[in-house]
Amino acid sequence: MALNNIYYVDMKQRFIDYQKEIPIDLLSECISEGNVNLAFRKLSESSGKYSLGADGTNIDTINDANLNTLDLCEIVRERIINKIVNPVRRTYISKENGSKRPLGIGSIWDKLTQMCIKLVLEPIFENQFVPSSYGFREQVSTHNALAKVKFFTNGTAKHHFIVNIDLKDYFGTLDPKIMRRELYAGGIKDKYILNYIFRLIRCGYIEEDMFYHTDTGAPQGSILGPLLSNIYLHRTDIWVREQYENWHDKSVKKFHNVDNKGQNFKKTNLKRGVHVRYADDMLILCPSLEHAKRWYHALARKLEIGLKLTVNHEKSSIIDISKGETFRYLGYEFYYSKKHRTSSQQLDKKRMAKIVSEAKRRLRELRKYPKLQNVLNWNAFVRGTHNYFKGMTNFSISFSKIHWRINRLFRHVMKCIAKFTDTKKSEEEKHNNAQRKWIDMQGYKTWGRNGWWVIARTPVLELGWANWDKTLIGHLRQKVNRTNPYDYGEKAHKPGVSLNEIAYLVNTSNYIGSYSMRYRNYRVSLYSSLHGVGYLTGEKVDVANYHCHHVLPKSKGGSDAFNNLVILTADEHRILHSKNYIQLLSLCKQSKKYIKRANFLIEQVHGVMICNK
C-alpha cells in the first residue's frame, strides 16, 4: 500500500488512518506527491475542466505548461502558505423560480489547491458527520434522505409534523470566523490550512472587469464549498440529534437507561424530532405540533444567533401532513393518503410542467433534426427523469399524466420521422426481437404493449412507460453504510502489473522530459490498463523497456489523447522513428493482425504505405 501512495493516495487507507489520529501537520499531507496526483486526475475528470477562471486559466494551462508532479506540489505549497487565492469569475445560472443564482469559477490553480485540501479534510470529517446529513457525501444520494423522510412520515412511525427551515443564500452567508471555529472544533489544528480557508471566504469576485470584495460566503462552484457547508452545520446536526435520536448517548447521563427510554424521556426537557439534512435543506419530523413549535424556535434561534445565518421565515414552516397539507423535498412532493393511511409521494405541479415543457422542446428539436444523437439524447432524458422519480408511490400515475399532456405532439412527431413496430404483426418478429430485448433490458417491459416507435434503428422510449420501484426509497435505504465511504468493495485482482512496476513508472514520469501532465498520467494508465501488453507483439513489455508512443506524432497534429498512445518496446520505438523503419515488420509478431498494426504505425509516422506482399 505504501507504494500506491507514490501514485495516488489511497483514500480508503487514509480514512482509517485519520480515524486513529488527525495529524497536526496537514500541509504535508496536502502537498504529498500521491495527493497532488490524485487531485490533478480528479480535475481532469471534472466536466468543467475547460471553463476559464477570472485569470483565463483552465486545465490546458497546466497541460501546456510542461510541468510534472513535483512542480505542481511546489505550486500548491506556495499558494497555501502564502494564502494566495485569485478572485473568482462570476456568472449566473437561472433557477426554477426565474431568479438567477451566482456562480464563482476559480482559476485552475485555486481548483488544484482546493482539491488537494479537500482530499485531506474530507476523510477527517467523514469520520465525524452524522448519518442524517445526506448532501455532498461519498456514496450517499438524495434517495437515502428521501427514504428516511418516507419512513418517519408513514403510517407506523407517525411523525406527521414537519419543521421545514429555509435558509436565505446559505453559501453566501458563511462567516469566516465561525468557519474557522468549526474547523478547529473538528480537529483541524494546522494554521496554514485554517488561514487559507479564512482567506478563501474573503477572496472576492470579478464581474465585467470590476473587482468586488466579499466578507462572507464560499463561492458557489468552488471545490471546497460543498464540504465547508457541511462542516459549518455539523455541530448543529449533533445538537439536534442529541435531543431525541441520540438523547441517551452523552448529553443526559443521569437518565441513561435504555430499557424504558420513552418514559425517561418525559422527565427531560428535550424535544422530539427526527433530523434530515441535505445541504441547506433541513427537515425535522416531529410526532406532535407542540414539539414542532419548540423545534422551530430553538433551531431558528441557533442558526441566526449562533451561526449568523439568515432564516427565511416566509418560506419556513410547520406542516401537518395528516391534515392534508403537502411539502416538497428534493423534488418529491409528500402528502398523506387517508385511503392507505400512509405518506405518499407524487410530482408537484410545477415540476410536472417543467418536465412537460422540456419534453416538448426536445420533441420539436427531434422533429427538426431526426439524428441518431438526438434520439439517444431523448432516451437519456426519459431514462434519467424516470430513474430519479421512480421511487414515488404515484410514479406511474404522475407520468401517465405527463404522457397525456404531450401525447398529441409526441404522436405527431413520431408519424413524421419514425416507424412504428407493431408487435401484433408477426412477419418481422425475428428482426424485432433484438429491439424488444433491448427495451426490456432497460427496465421497460414490452409485454402487453402494442409496439414502439423506431428512429435510426433505435427504439424511442416513452415518458408514459413507468414502473414504480419500491426499493429506491424503501426503508432499507435510509441507513447508509459508513464503515468506510471510500471502500467500493473488492475489485477483482488484476494480475500482470504489480505496484512495484507502477511505482517505477510514476517515479520516471517526473523525469521523462517536456511532456504534459496529461501525458505523464496516461502513460502510466495505459501500461496499467493493458497489463503492459505490447501493441506489436501481444506480449508483455518490461517496465524498464517500455516506451509510450504517439500513433499520430505530435508534429503532425497528434494529441496526448488516450487513444493516440500505444505500448512499444524501446527497440521497436527506436526503429520506428529511424530511417530503417521497414525493419519494424521483422520485429513484430508475424501474424496478419500485427503486420497490419506495424504498417499502420509506419504510415502514421512516415506517411508511406508499405505493400507487404
Next chain:
DNA sequence: CAGAGTCCCAA
C-alpha cells in the same frame, strides 16, 4: 474487467 467519452437527476 479497465481506460475515455456522452447523457440524465438533486442541492
Next chain:
RNA sequence: AUAUUGGGACUCUG
C-alpha cells in the same frame, strides 16, 4: 459558454 458535489444510465476501445 454554465461551476461544484453526489447519485444514476448508456456508448466506444482492447
